[in-house]
Amino acid sequence: MYEKSKALFERAQKSIPGGVNSPVRAFKSVGGTPLFIQKAKGAYLYDADGNQYIDYIASWGPMILGHAYEPVIKAIQEKALLSTSYGAPTELEIEMAELIRSMAPNIDMVRMVSSGTEACMSALRLARGYTGKNKFIKFEGCYHGHADAFLVKAGSGMATFNIQTVPGVTGGVSNDTLTCAYNDLDAVERLVAENKNEIAAIIIEPVVGNMGCILPKAGFLEALRKICDRESIVFIFDEVMTGFRLAPGGAQERLSINADLVTFGKVIGGGMPVGAFGGKKEIMENIAPLGNVYQAGTLSGNPIAMIAGLTMLTELKSNPNIYAELEQKTIYLKEGLDKVLKASGTPYVINQLGSMISLHFSDHAVTDFDTAASANNDLFKKYFHAMLKRGIYLPPSAFESWFLNNALSYEDIDKTILATEESLKEIL
Numbered sequence: 188m189y190e191k192s193k194a195l196f197e198r199a200q201k202s203i204p205g206g207v208n209s210p211v212r213a214f215k216s217v218g219g220t221p222l223f224i225q226k227a228k229g230a231y232l233y234d235a236d237g238n239q240y241i242d243y244i245a246s247w248g249p250m251i252l253g254h255a256y257e258p259v260i261k262a263i264q265e266k267a268l269l270s271t272s273y274g275a276p277t278e279l280e281i282e283m284a285e286l287i288r289s290m291a292p293n294i295d296m297v298r299m300v301s302s303g304t305e306a307c308m309s310a311l312r313l314a315r316g317y318t319g320k321n322k323f324i325k326f327e328g329c330y331h332g333h334a335d336a337f338l339v340k341a342g343s344g345m346a347t348f349n350i351q352t353v354p355g356v357t358g359g360v361s362n363d364t365l366t367c368a369y370n371d372l373d374a375v376e377r378l379v380a381e382n383k384n385e386i387a388a389i390i391i392e393p394v395v396g397n398m399g400c401i402l403p404k405a406g407f408l409e410a411l412r413k414i415c416d417r418e419s420i421v422f423i424f425d426e427v428m429t430g431f432r433l434a435p436g437g438a439q440e441r442l443s444i445n446a447d448l449v450t451f452g453k454v455i456g457g458g459m460p461v462g463a464f465g466g467k468k469e470i471m472e473n474i475a476p477l478g479n480v481y482q483a484g485t486l487s488g489n490p491i492a493m494i495a496g497l498t499m500l501t502e503l504k505s506n507p508n509i510y511a512e513l514e515q516k517t518i519y520l521k522e523g524l525d526k527v528l529k530a531s532g533t534p535y536v537i538n539q540l541g542s543m544i545s546l547h548f549s550d551h552a553v554t555d556f557d558t559a560a561s562a563n564n565d566l567f568k569k570y571f572h573a574m575l576k577r578g579i580y581l582p583p584s585a586f587e588s589w590f591l592n593n594a595l596s597y598e599d600i601d602k603t604i605l606a607t608e609e610s611l612k613e614i615l
């Protein structure tokens with residue numbers, strides 16, 4: 188069934204570290220051989236062996252309207268004939284910036300980059316440059332890309348001795364990263380009190396997608412907003428996952444909370460490598476060439492990436508019903524899964540908001556990294572493989588949100604629920 192993927196994985200490992208260009212693709216947390224994908228259309232992925240899968244990853248979010256969405260593909264094709272990069276400004280970049288401003292709240296100005304990692308790294312630098320302060324708070328289990336400062340974990344006390352607690356990240360960098368548990372307001376207050384006037388920013392996934400889907404407790408984000416106002420801390424929403432997915436205006440709109448800086452990625456590029464960060468003019472004005480916080484990119488605002496993103500966002504803006512449709516499908520999936528999971532008798536938790544959903548095999552609420560990590564992730568592994576065998580492609584880790592795309596039909600979702608019922612019978 189997976190012969191060609193297996194052969195490709197063997198071959199890949201000889202010239203690519205671990206056989207992949209981004210770790211989660213290697214299936215390490217679920218075991219087995221990653222599937223090598225040949226093509227995708229709508230809600231379906233096709234692997235090198237010709238197997239078809241219903242896709243719940245959507246390239247980790249970008250394919251919100253399904254794969255090979257025709258208006259996006261056509262726009263890319265047409266634009267490519269005019270050359271693929273100039274290294275000089277284009278009108279397209281203005282249109283993109285204007286469109287982002289028209290959709291997302293609190294964006295006076297926006298700078299395009301080529302990945303979510305760049306967006307978060309640049310937003311943090313900007314917050315530091317703007318405030319003149321060095322430290323920042325992040326939450327355990329939130330992912331903000333792979334820049335040094337974000338890889339630091341809790342309890343990096345060793346950093347004091349300038350020892351690398353995260354391989355490749357200096358103790359100096361670690362010292363400036365403060366971490367605490369998601370949804371733990373007291374811990375934030377403590378960090379703020381202990382580091383008075385030293386904190387430049389609080390960065391957060393307003394709805395988390397990187398430890399499965401985890402929702403902010405009622406009042407949590409509001410309280411952080413207040414702390415940031417009180418202490419002159421820049422509040423950064425990492426909306427790389429939630430941006431243009433939870434609503435046209437992302438989590439800010441969906442949850443009615445204002446951020447000072449916002450980072451984007453994934454959906455914003457329509458499947459091309461794009462990221463962006465934006466926010467209040469007073470802060471954004473500090474970026475070069477206007478200000479003295481340096482940030483640049485040879486391929487930033489690339490015309491092919493811009494036309495893909497612009498076309499995707501235009502579709503989303505002109506048909507906001509898409510969000511209601513996506514949410515209805517996701518709730519339908521949730522209710523179907525609820526039914527078969529309940530019948531199976533195994534403890535489980537489903538967290539869901541909009542078109543983000545995840546399943547943890549847990550008998551307690553999953554509200555932060557520790558509660559996600561203490562779920563039965565061995566059972567998730569078995570579930571993942573049982574589903575894959577039945578043609579359902581889930582994220583290969585319990586620590587990732589599933590992303591629904593609007594090409595999914597109710598028939599596809601019914602198949603997914605049925606596959607779950609059968610899988611649970613097989614693995615329990």
Ligand SMILES: *Cc1c(COP(=O)(O)O)cnc(C)c1O
Nearest residue numbers: 302303304330331332427428452
């Ligand atoms: C994916 C992701 C990133 C990193 O984006 P890349 O494009 O992979 O660099 C940052 N933050 C969040 C919340 C993400 O989900």
